[in-house]
Amino acid sequence: MGSETEDKFGDEPVAEPAVPDSYGIRPSGFRLPMDTGLGRVRLQVSDIGRSLDFYEGVLGLRARERDSSHAVLGAYDDAGPLVELVARSGAKPAPPRGQLGLYHFAILLPDRASLARFAQHLSDINARAGAADHLVSEALYLQDPDNLGIEVYSDRPRSAWVRTGLELKMATDPLDFNDLLKSAANAKWRGLPAGTVMGHVHLHVGDIAAASSFYSDALGFDRTVWGYPGALFMSAGGYHHHLGTNIWAGRGARPAAERDARLLEWTIRLYDSANIAAVGESLERNGYRVGRDGVDIVARDPWGTQVRITQ
Numbered sequence: 001m002g003s004e005t006e007d008k009f010g011d012e013p014v015a016e017p018a019v020p021d022s023y024g025i026r027p028s029g030f031r032l033p034m035d036t037g038l039g040r041v042r043l044q045v046s047d048i049g050r051s052l053d054f055y056e057g058v059l060g061l062r063a064r065e066r067d068s069s070h071a072v073l074g075a076y077d078d079a080g081p082l083v084e085l086v087a088r089s090g091a092k093p094a095p096p097r098g099q100l101g102l103y104h105f106a107i108l109l110p111d112r113a114s115l116a117r118f119a120q121h122l123s124d125i126n127a128r129a130g131a132a133d134h135l136v137s138e139a140l141y142l143q144d145p146d147n148l149g150i151e152v153y154s155d156r157p158r159s160a161w162v163r164t165g166l167e168l169k170m171a172t173d174p175l176d177f178n179d180l181l182k183s184a185a186n187a188k189w190r191g192l193p194a195g196t197v198m199g200h201v202h203l204h205v206g207d208i209a210a211a212s213s214f215y216s217d218a219l220g221f222d223r224t225v226w227g228y229p230g231a232l233f234m235s236a237g238g239y240h241h242h243l244g245t246n247i248w249a250g251r252g253a254r255p256a257a258e259r260d261a262r263l264l265e266w267t268i269r270l271y272d273s274a275n276i277a278a279v280g281e282s283l284e285r286n287g288y289r290v291g292r293d294g295v296d297i298v299a300r301d302p303w304g305t306q307v308r309i310t311q
Contacts (some may be wrong), residue, residue, distance in 0.1 A: 020238050023163040024222040030282035032220040032268075033275055036236035038198040038218045039267030039310060040072075041105045042084040043148060046091040046261055050145050055083060058119065058127050058142070059107075059150065060191040073267075076191035082107065082198055091261045094147040098249050100303040101256040102205045102263035104141065104149030107192065108199025112138070113183045113191075115154040120181060121189035131175035136161050136168070136240040138175055148259030149230035153199065161240065167202045168240055172231070201266045202244035204253065206303050208232050211245040214301050218286035219279060242268075255304045265306040267296075 016022070045051040048069055051257035055061045061073035061083060073079055083105075094102070098251040109115050119140060122129050130141035162169045205211040212232055215221050221234035224241055230248055233241035256262035271274050273295050280290045280297040291298040297309040 001017070001300040015169060018158070018161035018163040023166050023168045024224045024235070024238070025166060025216075026222050027216045027218075027220050029217065029277055029285070030089070030220045031222070031278075032236035033270065033272070034237040035271055036242065037269045038201065038242055039200065040081045040084050040309075041198065041266045042264040043102075043144075044088050044091055044092070044260070044262050044264050045085050045146050045148075046088065047145070048085060048087040050255045051085050051087070054145050058122075058125065059152070060121070060189065062191060069276040075193060075196040077194035078192075078196060080197070082192075084197070086264060088259065091259055093145075094256070094261050095150075096147070098253050099256050099260070099262075100107065100206055100249055100253050101305050102148060103202040103204050103244070103246060103262070104151045105198065105249075106139070106151035106153055106200045106202065108197050109152065109154045110193060110195030112154045112180070113185060114196075115140070115152070116180050116182070116184035117187055117189040118152055119177065120184055124189075131177070133171070133173040133175045134240075135171050138180060140175075141187060142282070148261055148263070149202075151199075151202075153162055155199075155240075167227055168233075170225050170228070170240065189273055197269075200242050200244060201263075202246070203263075203301075203305055205245045205247060205301070206253065208245065208247055209298070210302050213286070214288065215243055215245065218283050218288055219299075219307075220282060252310070263305065265308055267308045267310055269310055276309050276311060 004159040043241050052071055055073055063071050071085045072081045073083045098277045132139050137155045139151050142150045214236055216223050221253050224235050225233035231246040234243045235241045276295055276297055283290050283299050295311050300306050
């Protein structure tokens, strides 16, 4: 998928600056606009109180609305909702693998200093987290009380991104914690700061080709990274990825069931109702069913994961 630039010996691809419009494979039809972003994720959890303890105390969100079975949370100094929790008594925790749907949702911090303060906060409260350097970003990984995956990350400057041919270069390398923590500048973590947004969503799917057909050819994302074994990453506007898909759940993996802790819905935000309508028309033209909720378009991917396109 896509050409590669070779060095003068013709045996190794050459990394080149990933300047705008120099990488990615566009969909064959409708293409999402440059200003596409993501909105809230809606999650089904088993215990609202236990989840709020985690999402506020560990992750650093603040509840804007809450009752005995529902909460909406956002960054401390920002009005926009990031996570909506819906409690279902008796919901089963997500298994470590083998289930289609959410792999993780990813909260994007506004700068590296914020990620450094978050890393120090996790250390201070002895919270367990994974970590990775993805070249385009640096990331920390957590699991909520229902074993739903979460990434908290900050992007490297786009001037540092590189490509080989049409493919953006990403990796999963060790994170240099010592270098990261220097960016904290001895400032204390005070919760997710203003400017925090939903950066991307990463899904377990049953088939990469089918995921590409739905999310790229029909919904309109560019394909940006396809060299990871068993994974495909997609975006709009030249971002590294708004969406990751993978088949790492394994053969025979089933979609999350009604009584499982799971992702109920994720959200793509567009700023023009005409583009929302165009997404619906493109999905229908490619053979997918579409629901309409006012201006919003709602659709399910081939494995039942629901996505809402909203203004």
